[in-house]
Amino acid sequence: MIVDKRTINPEETIDLDGPNGNAFYLIGYIHKVFDFKPELRDKIIEEMKSSDYYKLLQTFEYYVGHYVTLLSSDKKVLKALSYNSMAKFKQFYG
Numbered sequence: 122m123i124v125d126k127r128t129i130n131p132e133e134t135i136d137l138d139g140p141n142g143n144a145f146y147l148i149g150y151i152h153k154v155f156d157f158k159p160e161l162r163d164k165i166i167e168e169m170k171s172s173d174y175y176k177l178l179q180t181f182e183y184y185v186g187h188y189v190t191l192l193s194s195d196k197k198v199l200k201a202l203s204y205n206s207m208a209k210f211k212q213f214y215g
Contacts, residue, residue, distance in 0.1 A: 137178070137193040144174060147181050154185060175201040 135141050135150075148166055155162035165184050169177045175197065182191060182202055193199060 133188060134190045134192060137191055137198055138195065142193070144169075144177055147177060150189075151181065151184070178202055 135147075140146070148169055151165050151169065152162060155165060165180065169180045178191065178198060178201060181189075191202060193202075
């Protein structure tokens, strides 16, 4: 099947409140996406595993947040990710 790529949204969405919101899925996603660059992939996964779930989400957001939209209704998750987004904004725009 062929589809006009102008009609497809290139951005992917992951619902953290659903079955794809667990740490194993997110680490697997990074493993798949960065398969072409094993050194970077391993660095990202190591950083994701270095602390708690919120740090894992922040790391995920940092590396693939420009492509993947994370969805959640959990206030702790939203706070962790909004803080991370502001930190990235400040780092980039100084």
